[in-house]
Amino acid sequence: MAQASSVESTAGRAFRRVMLAIDDSEATTRAAEYAKALFAGRATIRVVTVAQNPRTLLPLGATTQNFLASARDEIVADSRAALARIEAIFAGTKLESGLVDLSVHRGNTADALLDTASHWHADLIMMGMRQHRGLLRWVEGTVSEPVARRASCSLLLVPQDSRVPTDKSAQRMVFALDGSACSIVGLRTGLQLATPDTQLRAIYVVDRASHVMDGAAIDLLENVYLEEGCTVLERAARICAERGRYAETALIKTRKSRDDVPHAIVRDVQDWKGELLVLGTHGRRGFERWLVGSVAARTVRLADTPVLLVRDCAAMAATT
Template sequence: MYDRILVPTDGSPSAEAAARHGLVIAKAVDASVHVISVAGETERTERLAEAQARDAISKLEELIEQESDRSCHSALEHGSPYEAILSYASENDIDLIVMGTHGRRGLSRVLLGSVTERVIRLSNDPVLAVPPHAIGREREGYDKILVPTDGSPGATAAVEHGIAIAERLGAAVRVLCAIEGERGLPPVGDPLRDEAVEVLEAVSERAADRNVTLTTHVQPGTPHEVINEFVSAHGIDLITMGTHGRSGIRRHLLGSVTERVLRTSDAPVLTVRQDTE
């Protein structure tokens, strides 16, 4: 599944939290861990930038050694952080990138860290984005995984990742389809409801021979709000979703639902591009 997991770090608590979440998956799938820190172009001096990057790497190396038996490969790169991360991932056959959503500069809750956002938009690999509210929650493991779907190819790719992770971690999968613009569920026989049921049945068939407990849900409302409310109501530990839904979108942009969930979710979000299934 995932053989090599990359954890970029800038030494922030968010990066450390991401590393802990990455270790949960690395242990489950028996993956090696790669740690990268980038001495960015806008740092005050090159010497200071390198010192900060080396310190950030050392912290994660120590954490990984103390909390797992995973092999760890480290690298210090220079230049634009998101470009260096994407380049390293490509050159080292990385299967999953795990990042905090907020770096040393912080940023308000409604914004993603710019480096994380760019990596998610441009990466060929799945990216697990870990928000501040998920700090510490990885110690309880992933028991409940939510897979929102609209039946699009991007969502279908994310379904496969969600089911595969659940198999390895012994987690239950909740599959959710939101019917947008409805105050209540349409009656049985309504085309919108029938379509949602067909989407969920296709997921159930996909998981029929897999060793996972899977339940399906149809709920009305604005998709990102439905997803976030479901996360809170059901104690979801991980969301897996495609970077693009039915509306499609250019490669360098995210689908609007995915982007809103990334900006507001309290749970880690694994984003999957259609061709990474």
């Protein structure tokens, strides 16, 4: 009972308005289970689905109008069925829900999700994702990039093939840190989702891969990273201790060839049997912006656990 009350007292402070973006995939089911475990009764949850405009999916012509109208009705019906299926998972929990019909509102799926999250003032977007293939089936390809790049709030992505249970909160949480203020915001935010029994681990990755620099330059840069990493991890341990929590820390090094930071992060999470990975997504570190853009996207695609991407650094920093 103590564990449940702790989650209730902390999760609401981290995220109060959670938008769960759904489709009809199994990935959505995993995300819904996780949303229920973390936030049911502790935050306002809004379930949102997007009904595609059949005009963007089918060739147009004078003889296709009746078919397009029929297709739209079928798409909307499928979307409503998806909403009903997810609402059943939350039986007994108060939910908000919404369907964005692109036949009426125009635009594309990414814009629809971002606009809905913005107008509803969501501070977290939750989605399922297909393993190694990006986000939801309907957020793959060109849609996933603008959602990740333009979202002004945090994202929690849940793999369809997650190796950890998604019907309970994480008991082993990994924070991947760099030298930025936003990675510390990610740590502070993620800690609010931890229960008293959650084991914590903070890591800093030293990138030793050769890339385009010569050996001497790599060695010099590695020394800089090592010094920064020790400082960052000491601060992380201190932040946890101030909250009465212990976090083990580790400097992780990439291999010198055929390796990169995303693979190093995911390997460590797997080796430690982590159940939730937390990343601050506005990190900067010299030549490597390894918690931004394509690196964060690659880490998400590789991950076999839920991944929390903490966004909106300035707003969150003001609350810590």
